Structures are given as structure tokens and as C-alpha cells.
Amino acid sequence: MSRLKNQNYKGYGLSKGKEREQRASIRFKTTLMNTLMDVLRRRPGWVEVKDEGEWDFYWCDVSWLRENFDHTYMDEHVRISHFRNHYELTRKNYMVKNLKRFRKQLEREAGKLEAAKCDFFPKTFEMPCEYHLFVEEFRKNPGITWIMKPVARSQGKGIFLFRKLKDIMDWRKDSRCSDDQKEEIPVENYVAQRYIENPYLIGGRKFDLRVYVLVMSYIPLRAWLYRDGFARFSNTRFTLSSIDDQYVHLTNVAVQKTSPDYHPKKGCKWMLQRFRQYLASKHGPEAVESLFSDMDNIFIKSLQSVQKVIISDKHCFELYGYDILIDQDLKPWLLEVNASPSLTASSQEDYELKTCLLEDTLHIVDMEASNSLRADSYCS
Amino acid sequence: MRKAQGSWEKRILKSLNSMCTELSIPLARKRPIGEQKELLNKWNEMGTDEPDLSHFRPVYAPKDFLEVLINLRNPNYENGDSLGFRTHLGLIQVPLKVKDIPELKELFVELGLTTGQLGIDDSTQVPPELFENEHVRIGQKVLVEQDSAAAQQYVRQGSPTALRAELWALILNISSQPEDILYYEQLKTNVIQHDLLVDSLIYKDVKLTASNDDYYFVFEDYLYQVLLCFSRDTSVLSHFAYNSASPPRSYIRGKLGIEEYAVFYPPNGVIPFHGFSMYVAPLCFLYNEPSKLYQIFREMYVRFFFRLHSISSHPSGIVSLCLLFETLLQTYLPQLFYHLREIGAQPLRISFKWMVRAFSGYLATDQLLLLWDRILGYNSLEILAVLAAAVFAFRAVNLMEVTSLAAAEAVLADLSTLKVMPLLQIFLFATVT
Numbered sequence: 001m002s003r004l005k006n007q008n009y010k011g012y013g014l015s016k017g018k019e020r021e022q023r024a025s026i027r028f029k030t031t032l033m034n035t036l037m038d039v040l041r042r043r044p045g046w047v048e049v050k051d052e053g054e055w056d057f058y059w060c061d062v063s064w065l066r067e068n069f070d071h072t073y074m075d076e077h078v079r080i081s082h083f084r085n086h087y088e089l090t091r092k093n094y095m096v097k098n099l100k101r102f103r104k105q106l107e108r109e110a111g112k113l114e115a116a117k118c119d120f121f122p123k124t125f126e127m128p129c130e131y132h133l134f135v136e137e138f139r140k141n142p143g144i145t146w147i148m149k150p151v152a153r154s155q156g157k158g159i160f161l162f163r164k165l166k167d168i169m170d171w172r173k174d175s176r177c178s179d180d181q182k183e184e185i186p187v188e189n190y191v192a193q194r195y196i197e198n199p200y201l202i203g204g205r206k207f208d209l210r211v212y213v214l215v216m217s218y219i220p221l222r223a224w225l226y227r228d229g230f231a232r233f234s235n236t237r238f239t240l241s242s243i244d245d246q247y248v249h250l251t252n253v254a255v256q257k258t259s260p261d262y263h264p265k266k267g268c269k270w271m272l273q274r275f276r277q278y279l280a281s282k283h284g285p286e287a288v289e290s291l292f293s294d295m296d297n298i299f300i301k302s303l304q305s306v307q308k309v310i311i312s313d314k315h316c317f318e319l320y321g322y323d324i325l326i327d328q329d330l331k332p333w334l335l336e337v338n339a340s341p342s343l344t345a346s347s348q349e350d351y352e353l354k355t356c357l358l359e360d361t362l363h364i365v366d367m368e369a370s371n372s373l374r375a376d377s378y379c380s
Numbered sequence: 381m382r383k384a385q386g387s388w389e390k391r392i393l394k395s396l397n398s399m400c401t402e403l404s405i406p407l408a409r410k411r412p413i414g415e416q417k418e419l420l421n422k423w424n425e426m427g428t429d430e431p432d433l434s435h436f437r438p439v440y441a442p443k444d445f446l447e448v449l450i451n452l453r454n455p456n457y458e459n460g461d462s463l464g465f466r467t468h469l470g471l472i473q474v475p476l477k478v479k480d481i482p483e484l485k486e487l488f489v490e491l492g493l494t495t496g497q498l499g500i501d502d503s504t505q506v507p508p509e510l511f512e513n514e515h516v517r518i519g520q521k522v523l524v525e526q527d528s529a530a531a532q533q534y535v536r537q538g539s540p541t542a543l544r545a546e547l548w549a550l551i552l553n554i555s556s557q558p559e560d561i562l563y564y565e566q567l568k569t570n571v572i573q574h575d576l577l578v579d580s581l582i583y584k585d586v587k588l589t590a591s592n593d594d595y596y597f598v599f600e601d602y603l604y605q606v607l608l609c610f611s612r613d614t615s616v617l618s619h620f621a622y623n624s625a626s627p628p629r630s631y632i633r634g635k636l637g638i639e640e641y642a643v644f645y646p647p648n649g650v651i652p653f654h655g656f657s658m659y660v661a662p663l664c665f666l667y668n669e670p671s672k673l674y675q676i677f678r679e680m681y682v683r684f685f686f687r688l689h690s691i692s693s694h695p696s697g698i699v700s701l702c703l704l705f706e707t708l709l710q711t712y713l714p715q716l717f718y719h720l721r722e723i724g725a726q727p728l729r730i731s732f733k734w735m736v737r738a739f740s741g742y743l744a745t746d747q748l749l750l751l752w753d754r755i756l757g758y759n760s761l762e763i764l765a766v767l768a769a770a771v772f773a774f775r776a777v778n779l780m781e782v783t784s785l786a787a788a789e790a791v792l793a794d795l796s797t798l799k800v801m802p803l804l805q806i807f808l809f810a811t812v813t
Binding site for chain 1: 425541544545594597601
């Protein structure tokens, strides 16, 4: 059909073509070059935009969000992969504050028993402001081990264990040492947390669980729990006598990768299914069910505790990586929540897990539905 | 058979001795005190040790063993009237008696279509009231009664995950008495005090196989603790009474050939081969108390596993299993068999390694344990050959399209998604024969 002759027809044809184009493609942007990129590129009807192009979907990193979210206009259908103030959940000091507040509220409204369900977080004190409270607790429990974690860093950086106040005295001195640079370097916020000394061990090794939770909105609270996940093993045998051996106590793959024993082929991970089977053969299926339902409780309560605080922008969704530690009584403890869980695959199996996880996430976000709505709005 | 086994043993021992001379390492030596103390401290984490193992090679690998089996011939055999065997086109040329499907159906009657099975009737779509709940209840009763024979009968239908460790211990007659624990501790002391060349072979095997496995790497330390003790356990020698093999011998330095100075080397008479540690790895899923794990493994070895790497005419011996596999394939899947043979991909070349390892490391652990339930239940390894044939039957369509051995290997490279019990059931009870 000729498009050049009839002026009207040309206009209509053009806009119809554009419409068709819009209906056909969803423009995505991301800076990550890993499993996510593969999944996005493979998705039918999705095209990548680079640099300054307009996008419908942006899997951004948190630093971009911090700098640009407030002055970026987004159409109704546009989606972005973080909530503006996600740090209420993902920064350890804020999370503790929110959880403590929520717990108090629960105790007032529903009693001690209900509030006790929030006791999945080891005793934590924010430093330096809660230092005196920490010292009080420390003196009440002599001999136990504490762990010091920087509030905002990831991949196990800056974490250390201690048993004596003297150890952190030294650290406090060190972190304040460079007087002449006082203005530029802010004193980093840390939390001191009670270290779980009786972790559940498999093969003599400590591990933690990574579980994925997708939150589509906070008000109302709509969250999805991904059925799969994995257990990350420490490469060396667990013993309390080697506090300085970072490799023993920290199970992040990032830290393990630098351990001298690390063999890249291994990947040190067990898929959750395998972990469940192992536990079932040791403790029976009921114990496993009860453990997993306790974990569900952690997810729900932690999200509820920040529900009213996080700005629930309809453009936002977020895929959290929860780190859970199991102790010898099969009680799960929340270590932390990650706003940007690693999407880089450490093995073939891991690649498949993350691919399916991301595909399911995109199914739920359902850009295709909101995209067709947008295309419709162009038709007069 | 004995002659073949004898010459195979000579070969292995020669290989071991030459490695020993080459590397100037004694077959055995006493450890200096300092080293003993160190090893004792590290006992629970031997996996962190990284000795230089680059010069050690496994003494043999399953494929070497297969070559020996292929060349077995019976010089006395008069094949006048056995037409059936003359047309056998597989690799094994020894005419042992093996069962056909009707006979296997009789043997494995509890695997039939109308009998409940774990591995099939406990899947999520099946309501547990139909089979699973009752089966678990019976299992618990068997354990309370401590009835070993009943347990053996019971696990033919599969063992519930939570009861498996105890049921297997019951069937194998393992109970952790103080003297058993003491015996294990003695073996451990032996390991601390003396260093054997075989230890390095064990280390290497664990590092190459189990440590690289996505699921068994966690148990690395347990494997050392079991295998190092195992190689010093002279009680294992007693199994040679019913094994056509005989333990390799060595001589104290300088006294070659003088019988009074002959010792069994290694002390338990078993020289590990590439993949040996995989016999132990799945058991770590069930037992984590070292002496119990050790006893279970030792019993499994002297009852079953030894047959997978020694030459004998026993129906559960590896030769019979190979023949059973090939016969099943040739009789019931002739097109597939001929096709694979034509393209130079004799099926046994692919399935041999599965059977030698009793499928450990090839199947997913939960499936493997369901398979080993049946080995214990029927006190026979024949099920390994049946499963191997069933796997080929399952992937027959893809295999018919390949044109090389490498391509056939690729089709059968990954068995980790297979469900063992449905495959066995279909092959035995639901295929038109």
C-alpha cells in the first residue's frame, strides 16, 4: 500500500506504525552485564536502549537512584527496580531501628507472644551512638563473641569479630587516626551484633541461606517468595578459636573467592532443594517444614516493619536477597537484606537459578500488560 | 576367571610399585612425632591440606578395567549348542548365565506396577493416604522391632528419607557398640602413626572426584577420615575368602620373595582406583558420626562394592552385570543396539562407568539413595545393569540419531534429572517384550 500519495493516510499510517512499534517493543536499560542482561536481551519484544535514550524499564543501581530518582519524570507504565528509600530495610542500622519499633508496636497491640515472633534478629547496637547501651549488654554477657559490621558495605568487607572491649578500642582509635582528613572522611557507621556461636554445620562447615523476595508494592504489601535459593558454604571448618580467620566465619562468595582453599569449580553452594533433602534425612520432614515456615515469618515481619516507612511509589519494585543463618536448634536468624543481590552466576547451576529467578520476576512485573495499556492510550 | 583376576592384580601392583620407585616414596613409612601431632590436630579438616599430588596418578581407571574384561575368554568353552551366545554382539565374550526380563520381573516383583513405591507413589500429585503414610508407619514399626530381615524386605519399596539411616544400619547389622568405636579409634591411630603411599592416591582421588562434585564437596573431610582408616583395616581382608581376587602383597625392604616378610599392601588389600571415593560420598548424607559412617561403608564394601571391580563369575559381579546389560539391550532394543554398534559406540563403553560406581556421582543423590535401597533390599547388584539398560531405552530416540561415540556420550552425559524408579518400572513391567 502506498503511503506517500494520501496525506491523511500517510499520517495515520505513520502513527499506526509507531503504535505497532510501541506495542511491539519495551525499551529497557541496565548497567549490569551479567545474567540479567542475558535475560533482558532474550525477552521477546524488549529492546535495549543505551546512553540517553528513553526507557520503559530500568534495572538501575542504587547510586543512580540516589542521584536521579527525585528529578526523573516517569510515565505511568514505567518501572524501575528499586524503591527510593529501600535502605530502611537494607541498611543494617535502619533495619534494626525499624524492627525494634515494630516489635514494640506489636507488643502493645497484640501482646508479648506475638512480639516474640520478631526475635529473629541477633541483638544489635548502632555505633557509635548506641555505644553505651552496647557496653552495658557486653558486660552482662562476658565471654561471648560479637561481630562488627559496617552499615553500608557489602561482600563481607570491613567485618571483624571480637570478644574484648579492648579490641574495639583499638579499632576506634584507628578509624579516627587521620586528623587532618577529618572533614573529608565521615566516620563510618557500624553495628555491633551478637555473633551466633552455634551455627548449624554441614560437613563441619558453616553456611548461610540466600533467599529471594520480590516486593511489588508496600501499600498494599504485595510480595513474592521465590521457591529456590541456595546455601553458601564457608570453605574451611568452623571453630570459635580462630576469630581472626575471616574465611571461616564469613560465607559470602565474594570473601570465599579470596580464600586460599577456594576452588572455582566448586562454587561452594548447595541449591535449596538439596539442603532441604539433607535436613529431612537428618531431622525428619516436619522439622524442615517448621524451619521454612519460621523463615516465612522472617520475611513477612521484616517487610511489615518497614511498610509504613518506605515510599511506595507505583513505579517501583525490588528484588531482595535475604541472608539467613540457621543455628543448631534449627532456628533461622536474619543476617541482612540486600537490595542488590548479586546476579552474576558462579556456576552453570547458579546461572540457571538466576535466569529463572529473573524471568519469573519479569513475568510478575508484567511490562507487557502495562505496555499495551500505553499503546492503547495513543489511539484516538 | 581366577587367572584373569590374578594377572589383573599383578598389573595393578606393578603399576603401584613403579610409581613408588619413580617417585622414590616408600610404600609405607612411620611418621615422625611432629608430623603425627600435626595430623592429629588437623584430623577434622584434612581437606585443607594441599600436598603436592601432581606426580601421583590413579593406579587405574574404570576404562582400563573394562579393557581387561573385554579381553576375557574362556578357553574351555565349547559353544556348539548355544546359538544365543554366538550371536552376542556386545563386548563381553564370556558366556555367563544372566537373567532375562521375565526372570527379572520375578526377582524384582515388588517393583511391579501394582505395588506402591517410594520414588513414584510419594510424588506431590499422589495423596499420601494412598501409600506413603502407611509405608512410613510400617517402617517405624520395623525399626521398633529391630527386625533386620523385615527391614530388608521393607526397603524393596524404598525407604522414607527420615528412616533410611537407621534402616540401612539395621539391614547391615551395624550397631555402634563401644568396641566398634574403639576399633575405629585404633585405625585412626594407625593413620596418624604411619603414612602409606596409598594415602596420596586417596587424597588425589577425593580431590579429583568428590571435592569437585557440586554436592559432595561439603563432605570432603569425612571422606579422608573414612578412606584412610579403611586402607589400614585388616578385617577387610576376610572378604577375600569369597572374592575371587586376592590381596596384593608386598615385601619388607630388602627381603623380596621371602614369604615370612610378605605383608598385604595396603593392609586392607584394596587398592583404590579413580572414583573410589564416590562409594563413600552418598553415605555422608546419612551418617555424620565418623565411626558409624565408617562401619556402614565397610559393610557396604565387603557385601557389594568389591564385586564391582574384581573379576568373578558371581551374578552380581561386574562381568555378569556387563553381560546382563548388553543382553538386555540386544534382546529388547535390538535396533538401538545395532545402530550404536554400527557407529562405533558400543553401549557398554558408556554404561560401564555408571555400573562400576553404582551410579554414584551420576544420579541426583535422592535418586541414588532410592536405588541403593533396592540393592540392599534385594541383596543384589543386578539392578544396576537393569537401570543402565532402562536409561538407554529412555533416551533411545535421541540415540538413534547420533552418528558417533562422542555424540552418544553427550546424549548420556547428564543423568542428574532422571527419576530412577519410573525408569525401572517402565523397563521391566511396562514395555512390550
